[in-house]
Amino acid sequence: MNQKYFNINLNKYGELRQKIEAEKKTFLVTAFSYLTILIIASVLSGMINLDLKTKIKSRSKLLKNIKQEIKTYKISGEFLSKKDLERLARISTERVFWAKKLVAFSEKTTDKIAITHFSFKNERLSLFGITKLDKKQREFDLIDEFITELKNNEQINIDFPKIKFVRSYRDFEKDVEILRFQIDCFAEKYNKKRSRR
Secondary structure, eight states, X not given: OOOOOOOOOTTHHHHHHXXXXXXXXXXXXXXXXXXXXXXXXXXXXXXXXXXXXXXXHHHHHHHHHHHHHHHHHHHHTOOOOHHHHHHHHHXXXXXXXXXXXXXXXXXXXXXXXEEEEEEEETTEEEEEEEEEOOTTSOHHHHHHHHHHHHHHOHHHXXXXXXXXXXXXEEEEETTEEEEEEEEEEEOHHHHHHHHHO
C-alpha cells in the first residue's frame, strides 16, 4: 500500500505578510518620490513666476514713467516726434554707467602704468597713459598685459568689446625715460555702425 505524504507550508502567513510589507514599502517610496518631485517643480515654478512678475512690474513702471512724460509734453503743447521717442528709448536702454566703468579702469591700472587723461568721442574711449621704461621688461609687454586685463573685465567689455593699441612714443620726464601710449576702447554701437558700412 502506497503512503501519501503532504507538504504543509507553516510559513505561508509569514511570506504573505512580508510580500504585503514589501509592496507597502514600494508604494511609500514611490509616493514620497512623486511628492518630492512635485514640491521641487512647484518651488521652481514659483521662483520663475516671481522673477517674471518682477520683470513685468519693472517694465510696467518704465512704461508708466514714459506715459507720464508723454502727458507732460502734451500738456505743455510740445508734441513728440518719432525721433524724440527713439531718443527717449535710447536714453533708457543704451547708456554707459561711467562711475562703475571708471572704478573698473582704476582697478585694472597697475602701479607701473599711469592714465594721464582720456576722451570719449564718436562712441570711442581713448585712454592716454605713461609707463616708465625698464630694461628688464620689453616696453610693449606691460601695455599688452594691461589691454588683456581690460578685455577680461566684464564691467568694461560689456560696453567696450573692442580694445586696441593705437600708438606710442618715447619721452623724458625729469631725466627719466618714459613711454607715452594711447589705447582706444570701441563701444558696441560704434562697432555695429562700422559693420553696416
